[in-house]
Amino acid sequence: MDTTLRLRIEKALIRGVWDDGISLPQSSSVETAKKVVEGQFRDVLTSSEARKLFQIHSNDFDRRFDEIYDSFTSPKGDPTERELLHLSFAVACFHSFIQANWTGPDLDLKPLEVITGDGAEKILSNDFVNHKAVTELSCGGEPAYHLASVPIFLRLTQILLSLPYQYLETIQWWRLRFALVHQQVLDEPVADSSLLSAPLESLESVFSSEPDLLGQLYLEHGRLYHIYSQDKSAAEYFVKAARATGLEYELTGALGKRTKFQQTELSQLVLLAESRLSDDVNRPSITSSLDQTAGFPSATESSGLPKTLLLNDDTLLEQTEFTSSHPASATSRLTHINFQNQPPLHPIDQCIFLALCLNVKNTSPSHGLTGEQMTPYVARVISDPCNWSIHTMALLLRSRLESSRTRTVERSTLQLQALIDQMPTSDSSLSERLRYFHSIPLPSKWEIEKELALRFLSLGVVKSALEIFERLEMWEEVVKCWISMEHPEKGIVIIRDLLEGRKSEADVVVARGKASSEFRQRIQDTSREAKLWCFLGDLEPENAIEYYERAWSVSNQSSGRSMRALGGYYFARGNYSEAITCLKRAVAINPLLARTWFILGCACMRMEDWEGARNAFSRCVALDEDDGESWSNLASMYLRLGAETKPGSEGNITKRDNEALVYGGESAQSIPFANKMQAFRALKQGLRYSYENWRMWYNYMIVAMDVGELNEACRALGRVVEVTSEKVGAQSVDEDVLDRLVEAVTRIPADEGDSVNSDTPANPNEGYWLSKSVNNLFERILLPRVSSPRVFRSYGRLLTWQGKWEQAIKAYLDAYRNGVAGTMEKGETDVKRWREGVQEVEEIVDILRNFGPRAEDYKWRLQARSIVRTFAGRTKDFEDEPDWQRLEGLLEELRKE
Structure with a gap:
């Protein structure tokens, strides 16, 4: 050929x-x-x-x-x-x-x-x-x-x-498509490294002149990464798909209204988009069935598309009503587009938007902004119906977004039911339904029905959910329904009946009638039987070990779930060696589950297997990049691996407040610098996803100081104080770190900043550049929140270095007032405390003598005499002490001056 x-x-x-x-x-x-x-x-x-x-x-x-x-x-x-x-x-x-x-x-x-x-x-x-x-x-x-x-x-x-x-050139592409479907048939995704590592260069070269096929290739490869929860790689491929097709899009804002009675126009998110591919799609004619006020196809349309149900709410509009026709941003690349009448999109570009919408969901936290970000993508696709499968997927995504809002939850559930009902119909051709199927994450029939049942469950309609789960023979969900109805014993009975043959799944009944028992035993699906034993172990903790091991045996040592469950059981009860054995078996079978790697890493930590823990946490962050706790533990492992641990010692890590890790002394010096830098980078990455975790910030501060990243240490100290100062006050400040930061600034000439120009390379960890950060730390974070003598003295040293004499005196006076001398009251009898106060009085007088003459028109002598007299007057009970003569001598010197 x-x-x-x-x-x-x-x-x-x-x-x-x-x-x-x-x-x-x-x-x-x-x-x-x-x-x-x-x-x-x-x-x-x-x-x-x-x-x-x-x-x-x-x-x-x-x-x-x-x-x-x-x-x-x-x-x-x-x-x-x-x-x-x-x-x-x-x-x-x-x-x-x-x-x-x-x-x-x-x-x-x-x-x-x-x-x-x-x-x-x-x-x-x-x-x-x-x-x-x-x-x-x-x-x-x-x-x-x-x-x-x-x-x-x-x-x-x-x-x-x-x-x-x-x-054949495209066989690898078809293997990719098969994998996308096969993974959705399995209970949990199973890694296929051959597909993820398969080179695309040959296919890219074949389709380099066909942007639609090249875009599809990138899109489907990104979908595979999405299934494996590798969201960063998936996002890269989705963006490559958009570039391949030449899709131009921009998420921007424009004034508009979202309710029928809204008087004030507010900025609303809108997605502007324009395709570059030639659109040869025969779009359905839906003009006659449009709700002219809403702009969406109605539920009675006969255009071969899925039914798009109207909201029919007494307050919310069907879609945002924009009061202008162009975006508010003058820098928009798509200002020529009227977003109330945008040009039609090519179906491949619509698939890209649905994929990008999923990626917004994956890479954003679970809060309102996620829905607000996704809605414009979905609305842009729904407003331009062109293909049965794509429109179905868009309606499904809208249904998910609306499921958490009281005014839209009814439409959400009814729309989901409508999508299920239209599956068996012949309202559109088979070739149309299949054409873009591989480019969208359309769930299977049983997954959509499961989603409907879960929707019923969230609304409290447990019986309807139970009926669906029983029909789909999803026994784990059936058991959860019985537990939610406070009848866990009925769930246990169901699982036991299935295992003992009193209740049979549909295909097992058929197989039992068609073959001999010996042959049936040979081909029995051991994976499902093992899964049932795992269910029973979850429900009966007192016999969990027996049931999990039975699942492992029944599956011929292939049930990853049984080992995950047994490993978690041992870990919760402190049997870490057994937990490690089970969890290693589990990750060998299915290495895609980040939670299993995390528990394995924690078990290795408890057994002081630092290398094993490091490897486990490395796999955690590779699978789930936004797992801040795993990043923190990985940093800890880098520090432990490099330390020379003495016999009987825990290592170089000690505890602060039972959770914050601190290292120092001889053990810290034995850690290779490369390990410290690895720990620093791991903590820095983890803080992107655990911004509120003050313990991670504290660890980051300590490691940053040790590797010379003083500017980052300054930032970390400020963050720790911001998070914890309301609860612990001045204890939130690590004063040793603060002193080291001030020392790093003050040991260079104070006039260095005068010589800095645009050609001077910026080094944020020393000199002029560091002084800006430290000064900001004091003025913006520390001084408004804490009152500590040592903090004020550190600030005074910084001001002294800057030559701000009067402000420096004020800082030292604040330190004095918050110190021992400034807080002593009449009637105190603690001699040791009084002697400390005498020393502080002498120190503040010396500061006034040194800095007072340099401050213009500052009456430092009067201030010094007042401090000595006040302290002496409050502590007359100590007149018989020998050190009392020091106060009298100091006061006499000030009078002579």
Whole structure:
């Protein structure tokens, strides 16, 4: 086959639209590919070629599908034709599974119409084949959803795509698409490093001249990172997709109203967007069904799109009513766009917006701003309906956003129900539904129904939620419903009945009637049975160890959940060595769960396995970058790893207030500087996500001082005081650190700032640049919040260095008034305290003698005599003390002066 023709066919399969430039009739592989693109899956998979490819013999019924089809019977001849035919059959199976479980309408094809062979119809059944496929689709100890429709087609897709391909350019792309769907069928995502590390250069070069395909490639690769919760990488690919398609967009503000009775115009978020791709989409004609005041399709539309329910609220408008037609920002790149009548978007660009919207959700905290940021993205897509699947996804996102607001929760729930009801219908073509399916995170039918049940649960409609969960056979959620109704014993009964055979899941019932017990035992889905034992362990803590170990045994040591649960059980009870053993098994099976790595790291810390803890926390922050606690622990491990620990010593880390870590002394000096810098960087990163954690700020301050990052230490000290000063007052200030900062400033010439110009390199850790930060620390943070003699004296030294004599005197006087001498009252009998006060009096007099003459028109002698007389008058009870003569001598000297 000609290379150009083959590539055009591959692109047609990827796009989901047939290329009219491909002349027919061609070979059988070309005709098959065309039927696949047009959604004629029944014709393709029941053809003589497909039946020959998927034939099975009676002696193969007890073998795995990949063993049965280890060498497909393929047509002889051109190898390119053979590979293209295999890919076409794979895509037909793949999209049949997606049609049955995601997009609808109902599939008119049964597994045994595809899988044929001698005696197959007598021994096999559709349900038996599907159950066997579900078992084989389990991966990494995570079971596949057992009620998925026609899972055999997904299993055949997996087998076909795993064949060796030498000529097809897009096979890696189809493997990526398969992974995106497969991960959604599993209970928890399972890492596939081969896909994440697979190079895209070859595909990028092939589609470099096709911006729509290049954008789709980046978008789908970003979706894979999104599934694995690697949000930073996912965001990078979403942005690359926007650049590839040339999408121009800007989130800006404009004056508008959101309620019917609003009088004052307020700034509202709006998304301006313009596509650069040529829009060849036949958009539905919905003008006649639009609510002209709202601008949204109504619920009665017959345009082949999902029903878009109106809000019909007595206060809120259907959408924001803008009072101007252009953004308020004069620097906007898209000022030519009227956001009340924006140009239509290409469907790929709409998919990019939905992906960016999800990334806003992932990278923002759970508060109102998240919804406010996401709403403009969703509204921009909903206002421009062009494709069934994209519009469904946009409505689903809007439903999620509205679920937490009292005025919109009703529309949110009804819209979710409407989306479920429209799945089996044929209101739009299958090819339209599938065309952009891989570019959006559209959930499966059972996931949407589960979401509806959870919505009912949040509204207190527990019985309706329970009915849905029982129908979906999601037993963990069923148990949670019974627990919420204060009947946990009923949940335990359900799990025990399932395990002991008194209650059976749907496909197990079918399998029991179709095969002997010995054969059924051999193919029983051990992953799901292990999951049930884990449920029982969660519900009965007194027997948890027995049940978790039983789950581990039943699954042939492949149940990551059992080891996660058992490791957590041991950790909570202080058995850290056993916890480490279990958790290491768990992360070996599924290394994508950051929480498991975190508990493993904590267990290693308790066992003083610093290397193991460092590795565990490193994996935590790689999986969940915004986990500030893991960053803090990782920094602690860097410091412990480098310290020379003496026998019987805990190491270089001590405790402050039971939680704040401090290190110092000889052990701190033994830590390599490289380790200290690693700890500094880890704490700096973690503080981006734990800004209110004063303990992390304190640790950061100490490490920053040690590595010479004095400006950061100054910032950290200020943050600690801001957070803790209301509770502990002057104790919030680490006065040793403060003194070191002042010393670092005052040991350089005070006139250095006069020589600083634009050509002088800025070093924030010394001299003029550091003095600005330290001065700001005193004036903005410390002095308004705390009153401490040592703080005032430090400030006085800084002012003295600056030559501000009168202000320096005032600072030292404030220190005196807050010290021992300034706070002594009549009648005190503590001689030691009085002697300290005498020394402070002498010190403040010396300061007045030294600085007073330098302050213009400052009456320092009068001030000094007044201080001595006042202190002497309040402490006359100590006249018999020898040190009393010091006060009298000082007063006499001042009189003579």
